[in-house]
Amino acid sequence: MTPGQAGGRMRFVWRLWPLLIVLPAVLVRLCGVTAVFLLPPMPIFILAAVSMFISLPLFRNYKNGLIALSGAAGTADEGVVAAAMVRQHRSALWGSLFPAWLGAGGWVAGLDSFPVFLLISASLIIWFLYRPPRQLH
Numbered sequence: 001m002t003p004g005q006a007g008g009r010m011r012f013v014w015r016l017w018p019l020l021i022v023l024p025a026v027l028v029r030l031c032g033v034t035a036v037f038l039l040p041p042m043p044i045f046i047l048a049a050v051s052m053f054i055s056l057p058l059f060r061n062y063k064n065g066l067i068a069l070s071g072a073a074g075t076a077d078e079g080v081v082a083a084a085m086v087r088q089h090r091s092a093l094w095g096s097l098f099p100a101w102l103g104a105g106g107w108v109a110g111l112d113s114f115p116v117f118l119l120i121s122a123s124l125i126i127w128f129l130y131r132p133p134r135q136l137h
Contacts, residue, residue: 006082024104041111048102
């Protein structure tokens with residue numbers, strides 16, 4: 001895989017990812033699901049807030065992948081490093097979904113709209129951290 005192809009894949013996935021972040025909350029809201037879980041909503045909110053820290057090791061791996069990619073520029077290993085970068089990017093993006101998805105689950109448990117909005121905003125901010133690097137354009 002060339003770095004240009006890797007960048008194209010990363011940009012495509014990155015642009016569609018906000019839909020995946022918002023989709024569970026929209027579906028829960030449109031379906032009109034009310035409190036069905038027996039769990040209280042506050043522990044779900046705390047779990048969702050703590051889940052933001054899942055992205056810390058993922059971001060470290062993503063950052064190390066960027067450093068390796070810039071070091072491999074113009075070498076024979078550039079394609080392999082670019083493919084590894086795409087995998088790291090995708091796994092980091094999966095980590096950005098947890099706060100919003102747990103917030104949607106909390107909505108089903110009776111969590112108010114504002115905490116769910118905060119969790120979705122946190123996921124969107126984490127998502128923005130993983131924008132495709134300029135080296136792959």
